[in-house]
Amino acid sequence: MNGTADRVAIVTGGSGGIGRAVVERLAADGTAVVVHYAGNRQRAEQTVAEVVSAGGRAIAVGGDVADEQEMESVFDAAEREFGGIDVLAHTAGIMPLAPIAQMDLETFDRVQRTNVRGTFVVDRLAARRMRPGGAIVNFSTSVTRLQIPGYGAYAASKGAVEAITLILARELRGRDITVNAVSPGPTATPLFFEGKTEEQVEGIAAGNPMGRLGEPDDIAEMVAFLAGPARWVNGQVLHVNGAAA
Template sequence: MNQNPQRVAILTGGSGGIGRASAVRLAADGTAVVVHYAGNRDLAEKTVHSITIDGGLAIAAGGDIADESAMEVVFDAARKEFGGVDVLVHTAGIMPLAPVAEMDLETFDRIQRTNVRGTFVVNQLAARRVRSGGAIINFSTSVTRLQLPGYGAYAASKAAIEGMSLILARELRGKDITVNAIAPGPTATPLFFEGKSPETIKQISGLNPMERLGTPQDIAETVAFLAGPGRWVNGQVLHVNGGAA
């Protein structure tokens, strides 16, 4: 086992986008990170390499976030390698888009399994294993306010995550563990760009008074705040979107 760092974080979906940026940002603060991936180990290993080459501590661990046994192995890896878990940053999720009238129910069920059940599984493990003084950071979306057509199933899953997060914060009374949800606005990640035309991207960018998309690094700064100094922020949904909604 490596030397015990001050804090240890598990980042689900840490192989790309907001998860990767958050892993790199937390590592810069001296946090050891477990970079979780669902299917792309190579990307996760690249994230690990970018951290370790700068002197940070990181390992990769894979698994289906909706499978409790697979995710228990990820938490076990954090304990075995670094001694425990202080922070969960749960960015993993999927975002197939279609109008409510047109979305097939198989796709709807897949979204809810990954986004809702997956969040429940990792939050349940975190509630049992995160050490006192720790933080659980889930991810919602500003689409719950923006109400963009085509996002119905995705927004429904993220609204469930908000409710889950706020209740878990109250359930952990007395344990000195904060639970919050970050609700990014449109952010320049592969997940966002998938299936969108340049015209659509320009239109969505224009909704923001900053007149641009967010970046993964923008969101990672809020993750670092909640994971570290933001101890008096608890049971909240933070809309990190440049003023889009």
């Protein structure tokens, strides 16, 4: 395995929330980072500027995670700019919430397209193009075990992500590439706060044995572990949630 100073990572959804924390954490280890974004180019470029000003290496590249040609361009940029690909941290996802009986099928399809097809697209590219010693880190959710009403479409999509992760780890036998999924609990990001009252947020935080929400840096620490030293952790779903589930 290459040292972290020689490694190159693609972080999907890297312009904000957990993705941005992952970018900053990997860059701090000396990893060159491709900051992928879906729509907010300005925020991605700001993330890149902060990494570069701290002495790191990063570029921003946009694309729809569910569009193979657009994501192939992201992988092309990583190889062109930094020479190869060693890490995929696939944090990108969407989380519209509604009870199953009330969610329209258009929204359901959009969730599955981004979260399931998007994971399949980027994982397939990584499986084809990643160097030996690499690490694929997908993102699930602790909601798959919590069964919270309103999360049906989202939890279903992340159940599929877990299945893709566990099977791909076995399919890459002999390649020296690990494949794992990180499963955060409630984490203080704009995606989590959207649509929740202050009372709801306080109740969720109080329900955790640690007495707080997770922070993006908590999750990024696990990604850094899987992206670098954790060579004997493979084909696993790791719940990073302060014992929320």
